[in-house]
Amino acid sequence: EPEVTQTPSHQVTQMGQEVILRCVPISNHLYFYWYRQILGQKVEFLVSFYNNEISEKSEIFDDQFSVERPDGSNFTLKIRSTKLEDSAMYFCASIRTGTGELFFGEGSRLTVL
């Protein structure tokens, strides 16, 4: 069964460093998402991406964040200059259509020191 895959599973970085989290969505899916979950808190929407552009983003998704689909398979989340409060689990998700089931990756845990 096809799955959404994410790398790395865990990344530790120093405050101020750039981080790129990678995702490979399910191949025939058209909508892609990033969510994050700070420890002990709820899963929060960051951004949705469709047709090679951002379709919706939350207030969390400020200028420090960017997303890209560089090669038609990978979907990346970049944090330009990490802050301590960026420490969280980041989930990638994809969906075939806007009304279908959302499939999640296993998450990338980011620890900012």
Place this chain on the structure above:
Amino acid sequence: AQRVTQPEKLLSVFKGAPVELKCNYSYSGSPELFWYVQYSRQRLQLLLRHISRESIKGFTADLNKGETSFHLKKPFAQEEDSAMYYCALRSSNTGKLIFGQGTTLQVKP
């Protein structure tokens, strides 16, 4: 404002007992609601969605528009039901989900 509320952070029951995980929502349009489950060390996965009106692993959930609720129920809990349960609302045609805070269900032997 679009919001999903799960009032219980932890629900602990004994095996065989009935379970009800509460979910209330706030949404101005016609909502589409889901329950997602996350078992230990596994990814978030869809448990059920209100439009399917189906029972998965013995769980059911009924959308009550009058009470703006979508509570998840199971008549007899099993130990393997122990997991984190998230209620979610689809709020736009981009497929985005808004999640509640999650409820940890602990089923004791």
